[in-house]
Amino acid sequence: MTAAHYARRSGALTRRCPDRTVVLVGGQVHDLLGPSAVIWELLAQPSSMPELLTALRARYASVPASSVDEAVQRMETAGLIEACPSQ
Amino acid sequence: MISPAHRTWVGMAGDERSIRAPMPEGEWLDLVAEAEAHRTVGYLAWAVAEGRVATTEGQAATLRERHASLMRHALVVEASARELVHDVGADAAVLFKGVAAAHLDHEDPSLRVFQDVDAFVPVDAIDHVTSTLEAGGARRDLPARTADWDQRFAKDITFVGVSGAEIDLHRTLVPGPFGFAIDLDELAADTVAFDLGGTAVRAFGPERRVLASALALTVGEATPRLAAALDMVGAFRSGADDAEVVALAERWRIGHLLAEATIWSSRQLGADALPPVLARWAIDRPTRSWERRWRRLYRSAGGTNTVTLLGAPLGMSRWADRRDYLHGLLRPSRAYREARDRSARPREWRTGLRELVRGSGS
Numbered sequence: 001m002t003a004a005h006y007a008r009r010s011g012a013l014t015r016r017c018p019d020r021t022v023v024l025v026g027g028q029v030h031d032l033l034g035p036s037a038v039i040w041e042l043l044a045q046p047s048s049m050p051e052l053l054t055a056l057r058a059r060y061a062s063v064p065a066s067s068v069d070e071a072v073q074r075m076e077t078a079g080l081i082e083a084c085p086s087q
Numbered sequence: 088m089i090s091p092a093h094r095t096w097v098g099m100a101g102d103e104r105s106i107r108a109p110m111p112e113g114e115w116l117d118l119v120a121e122a123e124a125h126r127t128v129g130y131l132a133w134a135v136a137e138g139r140v141a142t143t144e145g146q147a148a149t150l151r152e153r154h155a156s157l158m159r160h161a162l163v164v165e166a167s168a169r170e171l172v173h174d175v176g177a178d179a180a181v182l183f184k185g186v187a188a189a190h191l192d193h194e195d196p197s198l199r200v201f202q203d204v205d206a207f208v209p210v211d212a213i214d215h216v217t218s219t220l221e222a223g224g225a226r227r228d229l230p231a232r233t234a235d236w237d238q239r240f241a242k243d244i245t246f247v248g249v250s251g252a253e254i255d256l257h258r259t260l261v262p263g264p265f266g267f268a269i270d271l272d273e274l275a276a277d278t279v280a281f282d283l284g285g286t287a288v289r290a291f292g293p294e295r296r297v298l299a300s301a302l303a304l305t306v307g308e309a310t311p312r313l314a315a316a317l318d319m320v321g322a323f324r325s326g327a328d329d330a331e332v333v334a335l336a337e338r339w340r341i342g343h344l345l346a347e348a349t350i351w352s353s354r355q356l357g358a359d360a361l362p363p364v365l366a367r368w369a370i371d372r373p374t375r376s377w378e379r380r381w382r383r384l385y386r387s388a389g390g391t392n393t394v395t396l397l398g399a400p401l402g403m404s405r406w407a408d409r410r411d412y413l414h415g416l417l418r419p420s421r422a423y424r425e426a427r428d429r430s431a432r433p434r435e436w437r438t439g440l441r442e443l444v445r446g447s448g449s
Contacts, residue, residue: 017155
């Protein structure tokens with residue numbers, strides 16, 4: 001299963017803007033800035049989940065990787081947003 | 088008309104692909120207003136982000152925020168479109184214009200700004216779709232004008248969804264005679280699927296998307312928007328066949344509108360924006376006298392909404408349809424009249440008459 005498949009399963013609608021990624025999930029719109037936006041961009045790529053997690057860990061040593069892992073693997077979009085570094 | 092600078096930020100300006108120094112605030116605000124009117128704020132935002140248009144940091148920050156705001160709204164609209172398709176089925180609501188163009192005909196969906204859902208609904212699905220929306224809590228703006236108006240004569244039926252997004256259900260693509268001339272069965276005969284947040288939705292095939300854009304550029308709005316021209320260019324980039332586009336347009340009696348939209352788009356975006364064969368055809372195509380008469384009925388050619396409505400029977404082939412249409416137009420149902428009176432809309436015929444008098448005096 002690819003990361004993009006996870007993003008679709010979550011039901012999120014997204015827009016990549018110049019300085020942020022706008023995400024609508026669960027009826028709420030979130031503006032994701034910085035690393036959070038990058039995570040969503042990575043999610044939108046047709047990469048596999050292990051590749052996604054490797055890319056996240058390589059890019060953001062400060063990201064609590066276990067939280068992100070857990071949220072992504074459970075396909076909990078809101079959890080993933082919460083697990084991202086502060087915006 | 089669009090300013091020369093506008094061509095720069097939509098990436099169609101040939102060798103002059105950058106604005107190198109920030110503009111004075113007044114000029115900048117004029118350009119942003121122009122982008123808003125033409126729904127090209129997404130193009131401007133990316134042109135600034137990529138350094139093709141120089142700005143002050145304050146100008147850039149304000150623009151980024153405005154673009155993000157428009158994108159938040161776009162996602163709310165998309166959620167409504169997805170819910171509609173989920174509830175009624177993909178074949179009963181074929182998306183076109185904003186949502187479809189953003190995903191199919193622009194390099195990135197964030198380039199295309201749109202305000203509402205536009206869905207074509209085949210005539211035999213109109214009851215199903217309207218009752219499903221009402222059952223889901225969407226609010227219809229006005230009741231049907233007569234018992235069978237929705238299925239026979241309405242251009243579109245407007246709902247406001249639970250999220251506040253406007254949903255326009257189209258029986259046909261434009262008002263007036265051209266809307267009645269379009270072969271709706273043939274219009275629905277070619278659709279393509281695309282993904283909207285995990286839901287497979289449908290849009291018209293590329294040739295029909297070109298024609299929908301051409302209609303929007305000519306008789307769909309009072310003034311043409313550059314976003315529709317970019318949709319048209321994008322649909323050709325997505326594989327629309329120019330010969331098929333022309334053949335469909337002529338069969339549907341909208342060849343004149345395709346030619347007009349092609350000439351306008353080529354002037355704004357450059358001679359190489361559209362297929363050269365199409366551009367040549369548009370210039371050479373003779374305009375028939377009936378096409379001129381029909382065209383003048385529309386606001387974009389000096390007509391008024393009332394004139395467009397009254398002229399619609401010209402596009403009908405059966406006398407019984409003309410009779411029933413005019414009867415419904417002049418004597419709508421009591422429910423329709425009462426709902427219209429309660430709404431903030433202007434009085435229908437009084438306003439229409441005023442427009443007519445004003446038009447004839449100018």
